[in-house]
Amino acid sequence: MSYTMIAFIAALGGLLFGYDTGVISGALPFLKDEFQLDPLMLGSLTSSALAGAAIGATVAGGLADKYGRKPVILIVAVIFFTGAIISAIATVLSVLVIGRILVGIGIGVASMLTPLYLAETAPPAQRGALVSLNQLMITVGILVSYLVGYLLAQGNGWRWMLGLGALPGLVLFVGMLPLPESPRWLAGMGRTEEARDMLLVLRRNHQAADEELHQLRSDLQREERVKRMAHLKESRLDRPMIIGVGLAIFQQVTGINTVIYFAPTIFKAAGLGSTSATILATAGIGAVNVLMTLVAIKLIDNAGRRALLLTGLAGMTVSLVVLGLGFMMGAEGGGALGWVTALSLAAYVGFFAIGLGPVFWLLIAEIFPLATRGRGTSAATFANWASNLVVALTFLLLIDSIGPPSTFFLYAALSVVAFIFTYRLVPETKGKTLEQIEADWETVA
Numbered sequence: 001m002s003y004t005m006i007a008f009i010a011a012l013g014g015l016l017f018g019y020d021t022g023v024i025s026g027a028l029p030f031l032k033d034e035f036q037l038d039p040l041m042l043g044s045l046t047s048s049a050l051a052g053a054a055i056g057a058t059v060a061g062g063l064a065d066k067y068g069r070k071p072v073i074l075i076v077a078v079i080f081f082t083g084a085i086i087s088a089i090a091t092v093l094s095v096l097v098i099g100r101i102l103v104g105i106g107i108g109v110a111s112m113l114t115p116l117y118l119a120e121t122a123p124p125a126q127r128g129a130l131v132s133l134n135q136l137m138i139t140v141g142i143l144v145s146y147l148v149g150y151l152l153a154q155g156n157g158w159r160w161m162l163g164l165g166a167l168p169g170l171v172l173f174v175g176m177l178p179l180p181e182s183p184r185w186l187a188g189m190g191r192t193e194e195a196r197d198m199l200l201v202l203r204r205n206h207q208a209a210d211e212e213l214h215q216l217r218s219d220l221q222r223e224e225r226v227k228r229m230a231h232l233k234e235s236r237l238d239r240p241m242i243i244g245v246g247l248a249i250f251q252q253v254t255g256i257n258t259v260i261y262f263a264p265t266i267f268k269a270a271g272l273g274s275t276s277a278t279i280l281a282t283a284g285i286g287a288v289n290v291l292m293t294l295v296a297i298k299l300i301d302n303a304g305r306r307a308l309l310l311t312g313l314a315g316m317t318v319s320l321v322v323l324g325l326g327f328m329m330g331a332e333g334g335g336a337l338g339w340v341t342a343l344s345l346a347a348y349v350g351f352f353a354i355g356l357g358p359v360f361w362l363l364i365a366e367i368f369p370l371a372t373r374g375r376g377t378s379a380a381t382f383a384n385w386a387s388n389l390v391v392a393l394t395f396l397l398l399i400d401s402i403g404p405p406s407t408f409f410l411y412a413a414l415s416v417v418a419f420i421f422t423y424r425l426v427p428e429t430k431g432k433t434l435e436q437i438e439a440d441w442e443t444v445a
Contacts, residue, residue, distance in 0.1 A: 006121065006179055006180075006202070007118060007121075007122065007130050007133060008133075009172070009175035009176060009179060010073070010114060010117050010118055010121070010176070010179065011114060011118065011133050011134050011136075011137040012137070012168055012171060012172040012175065013073060013076065013110040013113065013114035013117075013134070013137075013172060014110065014114050014115075014133075014134040014135070014136075014137035014138045014141065015137045015138070015140060015141040015144075015168055016077075016080050016106065016107075016110060016141065016165065016168050016169055016172065017107050017110045017111055017114070017137075017138050017141060018137065018138035018139060018140060018141020018142040018143075018144075018145070019141035019142070019144055019145045019164075019165050019168065020049070020080065020083075020084070020103045020106070020107055020141075020145075020165050021049075021107060021138075021141070021142060021145075021257075021260055022141065022142035022143075022144075022145035022146055022260055022286065023145035023148065023149065023161050023162060023164075023165060024045075024046055024049065024100075025145070025146065025149065025260060025263050025282060026145065026146060026148070026149020026150070026152070026153065026158075026161055026282070027149065027158040027161045027162060028042060028045075028046070030156050030157075030158040031045065031096075031158060034158070035093045035096070037093075039396040039397055039399075039400050040396075040397065041093075042396055043392060043393045043394065043395065043396045043397060044097075044393065045093070045096070045097060045100065046392045046393075047389050047392045047393040048097045048100040048101050048104065049100040049101065049103050049104035049107065050104060050385060050388050050389035050392055051101060051104060051389055052100070052101040052102065052103065052104020052105040052106075052107070052108060053104040053105070053107045053108035053111065053385040053388070053389075054104075054108060054382060054385040054386050054389060055104075055105055055108060056104065056105040056106065056107065056108020056109040056110075056111075057108035057109070057111060057112055057378070057381040057382050057384075057385050058108075058378070058382050059109070060072070060108065060109040060111075060112040060113050060378075060381075061112060061377070061378045063109075064112075064113055064116065064185075065185075068181050068182070068185055068186075069113060069116065069117045069120065069181060069182040069185055070117075070176060070179060070180075070181045070182070072109065072113055073110075073113060073114070073117060073172070073176055074173055074176055074177075075109075076106045076109045076110055076113065076172075077106075077169050077170070077172040077173035077176065078169070078173060079102055079103075079105055079106040079109075079169075080103060080106040080110075080165060080166070080168075080169035080172070081166045081169035081170055081173070082102055083099050083100065083101075083102030083103035083104075083105075083106060083165075084099070084103060084162060084163055084164070084165035084166035084169060085099075085163060085166050086098060086099030086102065087099030087100055087103065087162040087163070087165075088159045088160070088162045088163030088166075089159070089163075099162070103165065106169075108381075108385055111381060111384075111385075112377070112378070112381050114134050115134045115361065115365065116182075117182060118130050118133065118134055119365070120182040120183070120184040120185065121180070121182055121183070121202055123202075123203070132297045132300075132358065132362070134361075135293060135297075135357065135358045135361060136290070136293055136294065136297065139286070139289045139290040139293045139353070139357075140290055141168075142260060142286050142289060143283065143286035143287055143289065143290050145161075145286075146263075146282045146283035146285070146286040147283050147286075148160075148161055148164060149161055149282070149283075150282075150283055180198040180201045180202060181194070181198055182198075183195040183196075183198040183199045183202070183212075183213070183216065184216060186198060187213070187216050187217060192213070192217070195213060195216065196209060196210070196213050199212055199213055239425070239441065240367040240368050240369070240376060240441060241368075241376055241379065241380075242425065243363070243367060243425055243426055244363070244364045244367060244368065244376055244377070244379070244380035245379060245380050245383045246421055246425070247356070247360045247363065247364070247380070247418075247421075247422075247426070248360065248364070248380040248381070248383040248384035248387065249383055249384070249387045250356065250414070250417070250418035250421065251356045251357075251360045251384060251387075252384060252387035252388045252390075252391050253387055253390075253391060253411075253414050254313075254316060254320075254352075254356070254411055254414050254415045254418055255320070255391065255395075255408070255411035255414075256349070256352050256356070256357070257388055257391060257392060258391060258392070258395045258411075259285065259345060259348070259349055263281075263282040263285055263345070266341070266345065266404075267281050267282065267341075267342065267345075281342060284346065285345060285346055285349050288346045288349050288350050288353070289349050289350075289352075289353050289357075291350075291353075292349070292350040292351075292353035292354050293353045293354075293357060293358060295353075295354055296308060296353060296354040296355075296357070296358045296359070297358065299354070300358065300359065300362065300430075301430065301431075302430075304428050304430035305359050305362065305363055305426075305428060305429055305430060306422070306426055306427070306428040306430075307428075308354055308355050308359050309355045309356065309359050309422045309426060310355075310419060310422055310423060311351070311354065311355060312351045312352060312353075312354050312355015312356055312357075312359075313351075313355060313356065313415055313418050313419040313422060314351075314419060315347065315348075315350070315351030315355075316348055316351045316352055316355070316356075316412075316415045317412050317415040317416055317419065318347075319344045319345070319347040319348035319351060320344075320348055320408050320409070320411050320412035320415060321408075321409065321412045322340065322344040322347075323341055323344040323345055323348065323408045324404070324405040324406070324407075324408035324409045324412065325405070326340040326341035326344060327341060327403070327404040327405045327408065328405040356418075360384075363426070363429065364376070364377050364380045364381070365377065366429050366437055367427075367429065367437060369438045369441060395407070398410070427440065
């Protein structure tokens with residue numbers, strides 16, 4: 001099996017992440033009628049998956065370190081499959097919430113473990129591009145969920161929308177069975193011969209496998225030395241932790257997942273027609289997300305992380321202001337102003353997709369010192385999902401209490417704060433090795 005196929009199968013975790021994150025968007029209008037949900041209950045239902053994701057993100061690192069990457073990915077596939085089926089057959093709200101929590105746990109684990117598995121099994125020269133494949137698959141999953149929502153909207157097909165998430169879960173489980181365990185994890189557990197066997201499967205070249213195993217053992221020995229010295233240099237973690245957790249929170253409180261979860265609701269408020277039409281417009285937003293993520297992947301090693309973050313945040317701020325003005329001037333009446341809100345929403349998603357979307361996940365894999373990388377990444381991922389939960393829970397309540405214009409102006413103000421935070425604190429890591437980035441923190445501490 002070629003590594004391209006291995007990477008594609010592993011990245012199905014990202015596809016599941018994207019599909020199950022986005023599918024609730026198309027299902028919500030029907031769930032509202034089916035279960036007679038008020039805004040608080042709608043927010044709570046959406047947030048149930050996010051609560052599960054926060055739990056999953058918290059336990060993922062420890063489970064993967066103890067039992068290996070592959071077994072935990074297999075368990076995640078089973079959780080996705082089970083959660084999707086339970087959600088699809090639910091006849092009472094409590095069962096639906098249980099199903100969505102299970103799906104959320106799978107999302108939380110996949111958000112950490114899929115890029116980790118890709119990074120640890122990829123050929124070193126292709127690691128950056130292959131880890132970015134996970135972010136691309138997330139956006140593809142979101143787009144697919146929107147298209148499925150549109151196709152099934154005519155027949156009140158919310159059960160099929162939620163249930164179809166079981167299919168890629170099944171494919172991920174079957175596809176992962178013949179895949180190798182992470183050689184880095186095996187070597188870290190002292191299972192050197194098994195690590196060499198896995199490298200042979202991945203590289204198909206004895207000399208390349210032996211050379212990489214030698215480098216891997218040297219890295220692990222260095223890591224042990226660094227860990228023994230870590231207690232003397234804990235201050236090196238302070239600024240990376242502030243940056244990682246700060247970007248994690250800003251990625252959510254600037255409002256992106258209000259679009260992912262509630263885009264049809266926003267479009268309907270903007271007067272853009274029937275439920276199926278709003279879901280189709282939402283699919284257009286998903287297409288923008290995919291295309292601009294591809295642009296980001298091409299630019300990220302040339303333009304740099306910091307430049308993309310600042311450009312994206314500036315564009316998000318302007319787009320949110322225009323979106324708020326569109327609602328303020330009467331977008332509910334439809335017509336030209338309705339399309340202004342649609343286009344500003346698309347611009348907002350596009351600017352997110354070249355900045356905070358992919359760059360956040362890449363930076364938290366780069367900025368933490370080796371001895372504290374697992375702890376720092378876990379903390380940032382948990383902060384991301386916890387903030388996601390708060391935003392999803394409060395969005396519809398904000399819309400009802402202060403109105404759409406003020407809600408989007410609030411997100412614009414938070415985008416300005418995120419811009420200032422990035423400008424003052426976030427370093428440029430383009431072209432630097434992880435060791436160089438770590439050495440830079442020595443001069444800051």
